[in-house]
Amino acid sequence: MLTKDQRVPTSLYVRTALITVAFAVGALWLVRALLLDGLVMLASVVSAVTIFLLLVYLRRRYSAMRWMAIGVVFAALFGVYPILFNIYIGFTNMGNGHLFSKEQSIERLESEQYLPEGSSTFEWKGYQSADGYAIVLIDADPPRFVSESGADETVELDPNGEPPATIDDYRVMAPNQVLPIIDSLADLDFGDPDAPVRIQSFRAAAASQQRYRYDADLDAVIDLSNGVPHQAKEGSWVGPDGGELVPGFISVVGADNFDRFLSNDNLRTPLLRVVVWNFAFAFFSVALSFLVGLGVSMLFDDLPGRRIIRALLIVPYPIPVLVSVLIWRSMLNPDLGTIGEFLAAIFGSSPQFFLDPMWTRIALIVVNIYLSYPYFYVVTSGALRVIPEEQYDAAEVDGAGPWQRFRYITFPQLTVIVMPLLIASFSFNFNNFNLVYIFNNGNPPMADTIIPVGQTDILISFIYKLAFVTSGASDYGLGAAISVALFVVVGSITWFQIRATRALEAR
Amino acid sequence: MNRTQTRRAGTVIAALALFVAACSGDDDDTSADSAPASADTETTATTGDSAADTAGDPADTAATDTTGDTVAEGDTGAGSSDNLTLWVYDDGRIEILNELGAEFEEEFGVGVTVEAVDLAELRNQMLLGVEGNGPDLAIIPHDNLGALVENGAVAPADIGDKVSEYLPNAIDGFMYGGELMGVPLAVENIGFFYNTDLVDAAPTTWAEVKDVGGALVAGGTAESAIGLPDLTYNTYPLYTSFGGYIFGRGTDGSFTADDIGMTNDGMVEAMTYIKSLADEGLIPENIDWEASHVLFETGRQPFILTGPWALNRFRDAGVPYAIAPFPAAEAGGEPGYPFLGVQGLIINANSDQLLLAQAFATEKIATEDSMRRIFEAEARPSAWQSVFELADDTDTQGFNSAGVDAQPMPSIPAMGFVWDAWVNAGTLTITGELSPADALEQAVEQIQTQIAES
Numbered sequence A: 001m002l003t004k005d006q007r008v009p010t011s012l013y014v015r016t017a018l019i020t021v022a023f024a025v026g027a028l029w030l031v032r033a034l035l036l037d038g039l040v041m042l043a044s045v046v047s048a049v050t051i052f053l054l055l056v057y058l059r060r061r062y063s064a065m066r067w068m069a070i071g072v073v074f075a076a077l078f079g080v081y082p083i084l085f086n087i088y089i090g091f092t093n094m095g096n097g098h099l100f101s102k103e104q105s106i107e108r109l110e111s112e113q114y115l116p117e118g119s120s121t122f123e124w125k126g127y128q129s130a131d132g133y134a135i136v137l138i139d140a141d142p143p144r145f146v147s148e149s150g151a152d153e154t155v156e157l158d159p160n161g162e163p164p165a166t167i168d169d170y171r172v173m174a175p176n177q178v179l180p181i182i183d184s185l186a187d188l189d190f191g192d193p194d195a196p197v198r199i200q201s202f203r204a205a206a207a208s209q210q211r212y213r214y215d216a217d218l219d220a221v222i223d224l225s226n227g228v229p230h231q232a233k234e235g236s237w238v239g240p241d242g243g244e245l246v247p248g249f250i251s252v253v254g255a256d257n258f259d260r261f262l263s264n265d266n267l268r269t270p271l272l273r274v275v276v277w278n279f280a281f282a283f284f285s286v287a288l289s290f291l292v293g294l295g296v297s298m299l300f301d302d303l304p305g306r307r308i309i310r311a312l313l314i315v316p317y318p319i320p321v322l323v324s325v326l327i328w329r330s331m332l333n334p335d336l337g338t339i340g341e342f343l344a345a346i347f348g349s350s351p352q353f354f355l356d357p358m359w360t361r362i363a364l365i366v367v368n369i370y371l372s373y374p375y376f377y378v379v380t381s382g383a384l385r386v387i388p389e390e391q392y393d394a395a396e397v398d399g400a401g402p403w404q405r406f407r408y409i410t411f412p413q414l415t416v417i418v419m420p421l422l423i424a425s426f427s428f429n430f431n432n433f434n435l436v437y438i439f440n441n442g443n444p445p446m447a448d449t450i451i452p453v454g455q456t457d458i459l460i461s462f463i464y465k466l467a468f469v470t471s472g473a474s475d476y477g478l479g480a481a482i483s484v485a486l487f488v489v490v491g492s493i494t495w496f497q498i499r500a501t502r503a504l505e506a507r
Numbered sequence B: 001m002n003r004t005q006t007r008r009a010g011t012v013i014a015a016l017a018l019f020v021a022a023c024s025g026d027d028d029d030t031s032a033d034s035a036p037a038s039a040d041t042e043t044t045a046t047t048g049d050s051a052a053d054t055a056g057d058p059a060d061t062a063a064t065d066t067t068g069d070t071v072a073e074g075d076t077g078a079g080s081s082d083n084l085t086l087w088v089y090d091d092g093r094i095e096i097l098n099e100l101g102a103e104f105e106e107e108f109g110v111g112v113t114v115e116a117v118d119l120a121e122l123r124n125q126m127l128l129g130v131e132g133n134g135p136d137l138a139i140i141p142h143d144n145l146g147a148l149v150e151n152g153a154v155a156p157a158d159i160g161d162k163v164s165e166y167l168p169n170a171i172d173g174f175m176y177g178g179e180l181m182g183v184p185l186a187v188e189n190i191g192f193f194y195n196t197d198l199v200d201a202a203p204t205t206w207a208e209v210k211d212v213g214g215a216l217v218a219g220g221t222a223e224s225a226i227g228l229p230d231l232t233y234n235t236y237p238l239y240t241s242f243g244g245y246i247f248g249r250g251t252d253g254s255f256t257a258d259d260i261g262m263t264n265d266g267m268v269e270a271m272t273y274i275k276s277l278a279d280e281g282l283i284p285e286n287i288d289w290e291a292s293h294v295l296f297e298t299g300r301q302p303f304i305l306t307g308p309w310a311l312n313r314f315r316d317a318g319v320p321y322a323i324a325p326f327p328a329a330e331a332g333g334e335p336g337y338p339f340l341g342v343q344g345l346i347i348n349a350n351s352d353q354l355l356l357a358q359a360f361a362t363e364k365i366a367t368e369d370s371m372r373r374i375f376e377a378e379a380r381p382s383a384w385q386s387v388f389e390l391a392d393d394t395d396t397q398g399f400n401s402a403g404v405d406a407q408p409m410p411s412i413p414a415m416g417f418v419w420d421a422w423v424n425a426g427t428l429t430i431t432g433e434l435s436p437a438d439a440l441e442q443a444v445e446q447i448q449t450q451i452a453e454s
Helices: A010-038 A040-058 A058-090 A100-109 A175-185 A256-263 A267-301 A306-314 A319-330 A338-345 A358-384 A391-396 A402-431 A433-438 A459-469 A476-507 B002-022 B050-067 B090-107 B119-127 B143-150 B160-165 B168-174 B206-218 B235-242 B265-279 B287-298 B306-315 B354-365 B368-377 B394-402 B416-431 B436-453
Strands: A124-129 A132-137 A145-146 A152-154 A170-172 A213-215 A218-225 A228-231 A237-239 B084-088 B112-116 B139-140 B183-187 B189-195 B246-247 B255-260 B305-306 B321-325 B340-349
Touching: A010 A040, A040 A058, A058 A476, A100 A213, A145 B183, A170 A218, A175 B090, A175 B354, A256 A267, A256 A476, A267 A306, A267 A358, A267 A402, A267 A459, A306 A358, A319 A338, A319 A358, A319 A433, A358 A402, A358 A433, A391 A402, A402 A476, A433 A459, A459 A476, A459 B416, B084 B090, B084 B354, B090 B112, B090 B354, B090 B368, B119 B139, B119 B143, B139 B143, B139 B354, B143 B340, B143 B416, B168 B183, B168 B340, B183 B354, B183 B368, B189 B394, B206 B265, B235 B265, B255 B436, B265 B416, B265 B436, B287 B305, B287 B306, B305 B306, B306 B394, B321 B394, B340 B354, B416 B436
Parallel strands: B084 B112, B084 B139
Antiparallel strands: A124 A132, A124 A170, A132 A145, A145 A152, A213 A218, A218 A228, A228 A237, B139 B340, B183 B340, B189 B305, B189 B321, B246 B255
């Protein structure tokens, strides 16, 4: 591992070797555990990371990477891997009823027991000896003594109906000795190995048997109580009558999820309306917040007491969005809210901010302006100072009025500086789930849709409803697929915007 | 020792520690902790050495234990178990549960750790099964049972004959697929509140509600005739009094998604009634939970349909209230019945101390003494019949009389699709975009589409 033409002190060599071996062994063990559980993707990422670290730290050639190595590893594990995993989930059926890997599902099923027909449960008492444990089935007819080692004899109860305190080497256990170990006792087979008795609960023991067994050749789980095989099909164990066993497992279903939402006619009509509103919402939120922020910074920046005014104007920014939106909700209540009553006093009646689609949308954008304008105020405040004073003086000399100065000097240069932030803000508001969800959960509802959708739903809240509220609650596969599609959409918009910015700057 | 040597020694020790940790058994071997010296029946492909490793220790302790006296207080035999973990989603009962857990520990040597965990987090961890850090036991409202059972997260609770000691409705709430999946603790339902200053006696029909409330609104004393905090859970008695229902029962007595009653005449009539209230200006068009409560507690509204959670705020506001059974659709008819919410203790099927957890639930909690003490600690109507009858304060008796026919909320997974669709039907009816019948039709369509897709 270390190049031969290096004279390395023995202690360093030994230490490095030990750490390397320990690290490699630890990584190998982790990968093995992950593979055993069927978590192949995570196992491969961990292996890749291990190999990367070993290379970087052991080969001279890559020594320059050492300072970056840990950062890269964290970025890979917590940034890149979740994205890849998300894309992978979009191609699976992970969700309600499909949360385990196949191995885990088989393990769960094979640990289930059942009572064959005609068998009954018995009250029991525990016994222990140096050889192991045993139980007495008290209300069996006749009462039986069965032990771990295979003994199966009849016993006589004493006149009180209690089993004897000692039987051969075995001594009876009090409940406070039995309970702490009851779960490990439940794993034992007592009595005849062909028809063992097992403990079912604190009160019951019975000759139960394993219910399911996995057959690798058939790739099915056989129900041993009636011999019915349940085929592994797309994450479910399906029997010939269509019945499914619980729990299922995660399996790759290909492009099914994408298919579901792209080709589902029922989804398309609302989807179009939602997309249109989404673009409008993001655009107007950004544009109007920017203009309000710009206006505020131009108006108030030259006044005395600027610091106090600035502190007051920034107030919406640090307040948590949740609190602000809830307060606005109360204020906008048409019957009891401050703004609602105010408007009713002036105009006779208040617009229905939560029931009328148009007014709800206006309210949403107004709240968003309130939440976002401080950011643009701060940004434009700084950006305005960058524009050289001489340009304004020159323009005045040329006879330009205030509006012309704004339009030809301030605005163009400002937009060039602020454009990346506008793009970022657009992307943020495109997915502004918090605001839409807290304000009115996307309502008022649309009247002719096959799934519950609201008039103020944006794509991301629509997806949330699709994947987590409908569709069996927690359909992670569908949610992941839609989020991949959404990523493609937002990514393309952002890419075009950035390209447009470059063209703008070049000019 | 100088620094280099210290560092070297430390590295060697760390490496050795890693070796030992790496080789001493798998994560997956969940039940290996206190396995006695016998065949490990785990079916995962664990290599032979891990079973041999863990089997070594317990066998030793078992041998040494039996040489002494058999009956020793607190002697826990071969290997000791960790405390059971019990998660509750609200903190009212933590103290009494800790007490009961301590008694259980005295008797059997294993204690119970009680923690308050937010309900959504509790559900998530239990749904994740062995991968999650779920508790051994949890207290949940029964409507969460469906999702958990369908994902194999809940083990049956066998309380034997004690079933007859519980309120039948409470047991009903925790039955799933014909088996009892939890031990009920407390029940709750909403009641019909009325302002004793504005109204002398509770109205017996919904028409009377409209008349009385309408008169107060017309006279300027009230701003709204009746408070409907939402159009679904809190308004359910209105729907049921006209004969409406959400899911019917199948042959095995549990709710079934094959029988959706949301488009029946009763529901349509009730929806029409609500629309008429809005049209005549007797209730605000915008249905808001907070607003309806504020109007009642400031005396600007004579009636409201709400539950025990509102008692504190009403008492603080000082509004004179009383709780009555729900009105009926017509004179002499059956009063409407509300949803019954049952809170109970469930056992995590993925727990590695499953039988112990079951024992705690069925032997310690499901007893009259424990149920009575839980009731004394937090006065919620108990699910144990004799303790239920102990409730002697007027408010609780009012809720009990309002909820005498209460039906548990269906806990089948299909119920999760109902809420949004139902609310939307109500909203669309009030705004007039759809007629009551059409709105309910659309709601049922949406529910059935979602059932088909799931």
